[in-house]
Amino acid sequence: MGNTAVRIISTEYLQNFPILLGLMAALHAPDWVSRIIFAALGAAGTAITINLTEKIKLREHAPKQPTPLLVNIFTFFAGSAIYLGYFSLIRKSVATPLFADAVLGLLLGLAMGLAQGYGRGAGGLNTGDLTHVAGLMGAGAVLCVVIGAVAENWPPVVAAITLCIPMTLIIVRLDYWALISSPQT
Secondary structure, three states: OHHHHHHHHHHHHHHHHHHHHHHHHHHHOOOHHHHHHHHHHHHHHHHHHHHHHHHHHHHHHOOOOOOOHHHHHHHHHHHHHHHHHHHHHHHHHOOOHHHHHHHHHHHHHHHHHHHHHHHOOOOOOOHHHHHHHHHHHHHHHHHHHHHHHHOOOOOHHHHHHHHHHHHHHHHHHHHHHHHHHOOOO
């Protein structure tokens, strides 16, 4: 269990880090062009990292038909862009921003998970896809609340390094726990 847990958690952290770094840099960027560029670089970084490391993380449990790279890039960029728009244009005007953050995180996790699952082109969602959606929804809700609380006060790199920990642990717990606790992996 130990080696499997380290492999899955560390690889998942590595996969999640670029999108968080891009998003944190985007939230601190002075103009919309820079924000979009940082968000796009973060989305592409995570999509490419997943493409290169998913088989390392999951070994024989890796999807036979993974989500295509371009689908992941688009999905991650769209989620980041929606969050940037919300944070910059809407968040300050809602009565309970932390509640709005949680709702947005749940919705983003749902949309991104469904897009990844259907983006594989397998014609439907399997149990693994649904577990992945749940993981992204949980991580999205927690992450949006925490980002809302710290984004303006923490340097982007520190925020990305720190926020990647709960994001990774939530996704691993909801998405990959069976692999970690199984004696065969």
